[in-house]
Amino acid sequence: MRVRLVAFVVVLLLATGLAVGYVAMKSTDLPSHQGAGADTVADKGLALKTVLAQPHIAFRSTSPGPTYGKLAVVPLDAPRGDRAATDRDCDRVYAAAQAAVCVAADRGVLTTYRLDILNADLTPRTSIDLNGLPSRARMSSSGSLAATTMFVSGHSYAGNSFSTETVLHDVASGNAIDNVEKFRIVVRGRASDDPSINVWGVSFRPGDDDTIYATVAIGNETWLAKGSVARRELRTIADGIECPSVSPDGTRVAFKKRSTSGGTRTWRVSVLDLRTGASTPLAETRSVDDQPEWLDDEHVLYGMQRQNSGISDVWAVPADGRGEPAVFLPRAWSPAVVGGQDAAAALPPVR
C-alpha cells in the first residue's frame, strides 16, 4: 500500500507539473495583445505591413489551427493565397482605410464582448464594452464612424424572438454616440413609437458619414430603412429587406430577403436598385444569413458555413443576378474590402 501511495504522489506531482508547466510555457510564448499588430509575421510568411499597404480584405480567419478565429488580411488580388494573420481573436471584423474594428470576446464564467477599435496598422487604439452577443459590425468608408448590432436576447435571426441593440460609435474617441433604435423611426410614412422595434445591419453609404441604411423590424415584418445620423432619423423605403449593404457607387443595396418555408426561415441574397426600386435575386440559391459586402460594383461577397463544420468560406456572386457563385476567400468570415473601388471614388450626388 505504501508503494501505491508513493506512486500516487508521483503521479500527482507529474500531473501538476505538466499542467502548470504548460501554462507557464505558453504564457511566455504568447505575445500580448498590445504587442500584436504591426510586427506580426503571419501565416506562411506574409508580412502584415506588406498586405496592409495594398488593397486588401480584412476578415476573420476560419482556418483550423492556431489562426482560427483571428483577424487576418489578404491582398485583394490574391484572396486564395497566403494570408497574414494577427494574434487578435475577433468574432466580427470590419475595416476602412484609416481604422478597423473587431468585436471580441472577454472569455470567462460570464463571457462579455467589447468593440476593439484598431488603427490602420491594426494596432489597438481603444476598446468599448458591448452588451449581448455579436451580430453585425460596419464602418463608414472614411473610418470615422462604426456601427455594431448585438443580440441582447436570442442569438440568431433564425429564432422567433430576439432583440437587438444597434449602436453608433465615434472611431476617433471610441465613444458610443447613439443608439440607433432611439432614432425617430418612420414606418410606412408614420412615426413609430413601438418599443419592440429592432434595428440591425447598419450600412454606411460610401463616401458619406451621414447616410445610413439599416433593417427595421416590428414583429415579423422587416423593412429597409434609410436614415441620417445627424438628423437621428430612419425612414422605411422598401419592405422585406434585411441586412443591407450599400454598393461602392452608392446606387444599389445588397440584402437578404426573408422567406419562411415549412417552418424554417431562409434568406435569398439579392440586390435592390435604389433608383428604380427593382430588386434582383442573385445567383446564389442557398440560404444566406449574413450581411453581404460588396467586393466591387459588380460582385457581392457573403459568408457561407460549410456543412457540419466550424469552417466557413466567403463566396462571391455577380451583382446583376447572372453567373454563378464561387468561393472567393476560403476559410474566412466577416470580410471587409479596404482600398478597393469605394476608396475616394467619385460618387453620384446624394439623393
Add this chain to the structure above:
Amino acid sequence: MYTSVKGIGRLPAPLNGSRRTGPAVSSTVVLLGLTSLFTDISSEMVVAVLPLYTTVALGLSPLQFGIVDGVYQGAAALFRVVAGYTADRTRRPKAVATTGYLLSAATKPALLLVGGLAGLTAVLGVDRAGKGIRTAPRDAMIVASTPPGRLGQAFGVHRSMDTVGAMAGPLVAFAVLSALPGSFDAVFVTSFCFALVGVAIIALLVEERAADFGVSSRTARDSRTVRFRDALALVRNRDLMRASVAASLLAVVTISDGFLYLSLSERHDIPIRLFPLLFLVTATTYILLAVPLGWVADRIGRARVFIAGHVVLIAAYLVVLAPATSTTRVILALSLVGAYYAATDGVLSALTSRLLPESLQSSGLAVVQTGVTMGKVVAALAFGALWTYLGLSIAITTFAVGLAAAVAASCLLLPGATNIKPASR
C-alpha cells in the same frame, strides 16, 4: 422471493433499518468521490469550452440538438451493460471502472490532435463510452463498501463530490482561458492532468476487496462464477424489472438540463452570457442536499424519496411555465432541479442495489442505468420535436403531465413506495 437468482450466491442478509455498523461512509466511498471530482473537473472543462472551440454557430434547431445528444447516449448504453456484466463475471469492478476512467483520460490529449468536427465528435463519443463503462462498476464498489442501511447517505456523499467537480470544471477552464486567451490547447492539457489524477486515485488508492457488507466471507470466496444465463435471469427478477421500468418511464418525461436552461432563457429572458450561472445554482443545491436527502432516503425509504424527487421536478417545470418572470422564480426553478437531482441520482443506485444479489451488482446497476439513459434519449428527441413543432409551452406542459403520470405509475411499480411501514431494507 428471489427465485430467479437461486444458487448464484448468498443474497445480502436482510437487515432492518437500525443496523448501522462501521464508519458512516467508508474511505472507499470518499476516494471514489475524489476520483469522480477530478474526472468531472476534467470533462466539464472541455464541455464548457467546446461551444467556443467550434465557435461559429452551427445553427442547429432544438430537434437537431436533441438528435446529436441522443446518438451519444444510445452508443454508450451498449458499453454500460457489457462493462457491468464483465465487472461481475470477473469480480473486478475496480479494474473495469479504472478502464473506463483511463479511456476518458486518454481522449483529452486526443483533443489536441483532432482538427475537424467529425474528429471532435468521435473523441467525445469515446469519452462518453468511458463514462458508460465505469458508472455501474463504480456504484457497485460503493455498495460493497457501505453498510446497507447507509447506502443513501454514501451515494449522497459520492454524488455531491462528483458535482463539486462538475462545478469547478468550467471555472478552471475559464481561469486558464483568461490567463491564456484563445489557448484551447492549454485547457485540454490541464483537463488531461486532472483526469490523470482521477485515474491515479482509483487505480492506486482505492482498494479492491470483496464486499464488506451483507455476505459472509465464505460466500465471498464462492468459486462459482457468474454466468451469462445468471445475468439474463435478472430479467425474471420482478422487483428489479419493475424498478427499471419505473426509472425509465420517469426518465422519458424528464427534460434534459440543456433544454431546461434554454427554456428558462426563452421564458424568462435570460441573457446568454449568464448561462454558466444557471448551472451553478442547480449544482449548489444538489451539493447541499445530496447527503441529507440520502440520509432521509435511508430512513423513510429510498423509493419514496426517489418518487418525491420527481414530484419536485414537476414543480420546477410549473415554475418555468409560469407567465410572470422574475429572478426569484428562475432561482427557484433551478434550485428545485438541484433538489430533484439530490433526491434521485444516488438514491436510485441505492434503491436498485438492494434488489440485486451481491454477485450481480454491476450488471443490475448497469441495466437500470441503461434504461434511464435510453429514456433520456427518447426524452431529448421528444422535447426537441415538441418545441420545434408545437412551441415551448406545449412541450413543457406535456412533460409535466407525463411526469405526473409516470410518478403515479412508479408508486405502483416501485417496491416499498407505498408501504406504510418504512422499507425494511
